[in-house]
Amino acid sequence: MYDFLCNSNLKKAGIFAGGVIFGTAGIKVLASSDAKKFYTNCIAAVLRAKDCINKTATTVQENAEDMLYEAKKINEERYEKEQNSFEYDSTEDAVE
Numbered sequence: 001m002y003d004f005l006c007n008s009n010l011k012k013a014g015i016f017a018g019g020v021i022f023g024t025a026g027i028k029v030l031a032s033s034d035a036k037k038f039y040t041n042c043i044a045a046v047l048r049a050k051d052c053i054n055k056t057a058t059t060v061q062e063n064a065e066d067m068l069y070e071a072k073k074i075n076e077e078r079y080e081k082e083q084n085s086f087e088y089d090s091t092e093d094a095v096e
Contacts, residue, residue, distance in 0.1 A: 029035060
């Protein structure tokens with residue numbers, strides 16, 4: 001039983017030491033100038049994507065405004081046509 005506990009403790013200590021070494025190496029890699037260049041390029045790509053999305057959203061909004069204007073114009077013309085038709089029917093009834 002004592003051997004099992006010793007081996008288990010050594011195993012845990014080894015895993016901990018490996019984690020510390022791996023973590024330290026990871027921090028060195030993440031802080032390197034190559035990594036910083038990579039991060040900068042990623043951020044630049046995100047900013048380009050944001051600009052593209054904003055342009056697309058602006059175009060969609062402008063198109064929607066144009067369609068809304070046209071729809072209102074169609075409804076106004078239709079309303080005027082209905083009003084003229086109603087007035088014509090009323091004058092026909094009055095003549096008879």
